Amino acid sequence: MIASDLSTLPQPPTRPGNGHLQDWALSPLPLIEDGARRxxxxxxxxxxxxxxxxxxxGFSPAWNRRLLGDLDTFRSAGGFSAVVPYLAGGVILTDAPLHRRRRQTINPSFGKKHLETLRARTQAALPPIPDGEFDALAWADSAVLRLLNAAYFGGEFDSQLLHSFLAPLRxxxxxxxxxxxxxxxRVDAELRRLATRRLTQGGDDLLAVLAPVPGGLEEARVSLAAAHDTTTHALAYAVWHLANHPQWHTPEHHSAVLKETLRLHPPGWMGSRRLSRELDWNGIxxxxxxxxxxxxxxxxxxxxxxxxxQEFRPQRWERKPPAWAYLPFGGGERLCLGMHLxxxxxxxxxxxxxxxxxxxxxxxPVPGITLGPRGPLVVARQS
Known part of the structure; x- marks a missing residue:
């Protein structure tokens, strides 16, 4: 049997002259939802x-598993990350067979054991909760900036420079x-300054662990850029859900709330690869x-x-999710480096x-590099 080609696949309606480019740029969620329905x-x-x-x-568990598991066929270096300077480097663009070794080198920095040593520091960096009404999105933005500064740099990175560096991603x-x-x-100079201090005086923050690794400063810069907006948007949505569903605002429920938040609003809403070889997928x-x-x-x-x-239902997490259908942090060997953080x-x-x-x-939800709420999201303490 001769496989069909791309022309036989369903597709959303196109616009004259630009295909799907205009809709991809202006309203990608309705575009891909229509494509999935078809x-x-x-x-x-x-x-x-x-x-x-x-x-x-593709959107099926089978497609997700194949794409995220077959690193030889589905290559990261040709995806969207390569055109974004913030993400164009480090382990994000490292493909097989070098990827596994690179991850094994830097994984301990972001493992649960090491992160636990940073926990008191990050908890102390959390800004106060405003007394009156406040925008949960703006507050989450500033809070995550401080938390990441504490985790990566012990709070020593110039805060204004850090803000300026990450602002374009929004x-x-x-x-x-x-x-x-x-x-x-300027950012790389600040990284080198702080890394030199770690190498000569010691330390236990993320930069201290990454600094001795070849290419470690690039990994710090790229992973920091990947972490900020994703964490900010997930936190803002979680706060908003708790404000709308206060019955779930208890420590024993927070894990399910976060999982449900990430299901409905995965910051990494779309992932990309390039095929290194021809692939027959179900006859296509x-x-x-x-x-x-x-x-x-x-x-x-x-x-x-x-x-x-479409419903916010944290109780669904009393059972395991469908395999390869819940991927807020990707999956397989390329699971998000900063997931535990x-x-x-x-x-x-x-x-x-x-x-x-x-x-x-x-x-x-507004899709950009990451998926976040349009905002503002105004909440306040219960009186």
């Missing part, structure tokens, strides 16, 4: 996007992809060089996999929050 109607788990190069989006695309050589030079021939996308946002809201997928920081913040109530807000 694929399900055709009893398929893959749909096509016209983005100027051959591109497909802007719509293509702003995060624009080169900023002078800013990166995907040519070498195809942009292969997987969508944690779609997989976690698939009505064929989840009951009431993000979980520790967010859960510690939720435990420190007083009872809250929601006043007003716009929690519409």
């Amino acid at each position: 694929a399900r109607a055709a009893e398929m788990d893959l749909f096509r996007l016209r983005l100027g190069i051959p591109a497909v989006v 802007r719509p695309f293509p702003v995060p992809a624009l080169p900023r050589p002078l800013l990166f030079v 021939r995907l040519p070498r060089g195809t942009l292969a996308l997987y969508a944690p946002y779609l997989s976690a809201r698939d009505p064929q996999l989840w009951d009431d997928p 993000a979980q520790m920081l967010i859960l510690d913040v939720l435990s420190a929050l007083p009872p809250l109530r929601a006043f007003s807000g716009d929690d519409t």
